[in-house]
Amino acid sequence: MMPLLDVRDVQAGYGDMRVLHGLSLHIGPQESIGLFGPNGHGKTTLLKTISSLVRPTAGSITFDGTDITGRKPPAIVEAGLIHAPQGNTLFGNMRIAETLELAAFSKRASTGAQRRLDDVYALFPRLAERKTQLAKTLSGGERQMLSIGCALMCAPRLLMLDEPTLGLSPRLKEELGAAIGEISKSGVPLIVVEQDIEFLLSLTDRLYLVEHGVVVREIDRASAPDHEEVMRLYFGEGGTH
Numbered sequence: 001m002m003p004l005l006d007v008r009d010v011q012a013g014y015g016d017m018r019v020l021h022g023l024s025l026h027i028g029p030q031e032s033i034g035l036f037g038p039n040g041h042g043k044t045t046l047l048k049t050i051s052s053l054v055r056p057t058a059g060s061i062t063f064d065g066t067d068i069t070g071r072k073p074p075a076i077v078e079a080g081l082i083h084a085p086q087g088n089t090l091f092g093n094m095r096i097a098e099t100l101e102l103a104a105f106s107k108r109a110s111t112g113a114q115r116r117l118d119d120v121y122a123l124f125p126r127l128a129e130r131k132t133q134l135a136k137t138l139s140g141g142e143r144q145m146l147s148i149g150c151a152l153m154c155a156p157r158l159l160m161l162d163e164p165t166l167g168l169s170p171r172l173k174e175e176l177g178a179a180i181g182e183i184s185k186s187g188v189p190l191i192v193v194e195q196d197i198e199f200l201l202s203l204t205d206r207l208y209l210v211e212h213g214v215v216v217r218e219i220d221r222a223s224a225p226d227h228e229e230v231m232r233l234y235f236g237e238g239g240t241h
């Protein structure tokens with residue numbers, strides 16, 4: 001079956017510094033995947049490259065059968081490939097409702113925007129309770145919810161979430177995890193970047209371990225590693241030290 005997203009041998013970086021060294025991965029039509037690995041090894045750069053915020057110097061990216069390599073970012077959004085960036089700073093002086101309405105700016109997103117707004121408020125009641133609150137006054141968790149809400153307003157056909165629970169309390173992480181699970185169940189395929197492998201396995205079908213700008217391991221949920229193996233993946237073969 002044709003993959004929804006096919007990333008092939010992508011090289012990319014910043015100036016002379018190459019971060020992705022021929023990275024390949026794919027997502028099936030109804031699949032969600034997780035990305036994990038050490039800090040600074042290229043996960044965010046990969047999402048930026050898929051969104052065309054970083055231009056690949058080699059390789060190709062195909063979305064739903066169309067080669068989108070090197071297209072301009074608005075064209076990527078218009079195609080429904082939506083990126084909720086890490087630590088999204090949002091527009092501080094805009095209210096929640098205004099921010100969500102603005103997020104539906106693309107032609108693709110303007111149809112059905114009101115229904116999606118209702119869906120976002122149903123998914124995140126905290127946002128519904130704070131419609132007129134300024135974005136800069138939101139807590140970290142609420143800010144993440146607004147960031148994901150904005151991504152949903154873009155009518156994603158594939159949604160990329162970069163460390164959506166970074167810095168959140170366990171309770172909030174659970175709340176956000178449940179909401180992300182709902183998004184997935186509603187039929188939106190996901191790419192989720194997270195450090196917590198077990199959290200990723202609860203949300204996605206397959207995981208890719210990214211190290212030094214390439215995929216070094218693929219893990220299927222069906223043959224998920226046990227706790228000991230998870231620890232080895234986190235800390236390397238040398239154990240926990």
Ligand SMILES: Nc1ncnc2c1ncn2[C@@H]1O[C@H](COP(=O)(O)OP(=O)(O)OP(=O)(O)O)[C@@H](O)[C@H]1O
Nearest residue numbers: 014017019037038039040041042043044045046086
């Ligand atoms: N705008 C930039 N200019 C120069 N170097 C950058 C830029 N953004 C990221 N880098 C560097 O690229 C490398 C990969 O960073 P990237 O953010 O992709 O890693 P990551 O795997 O997502 O890590 P983390 O989990 O910490 O977000 C790092 O060495 C980082 O310092």
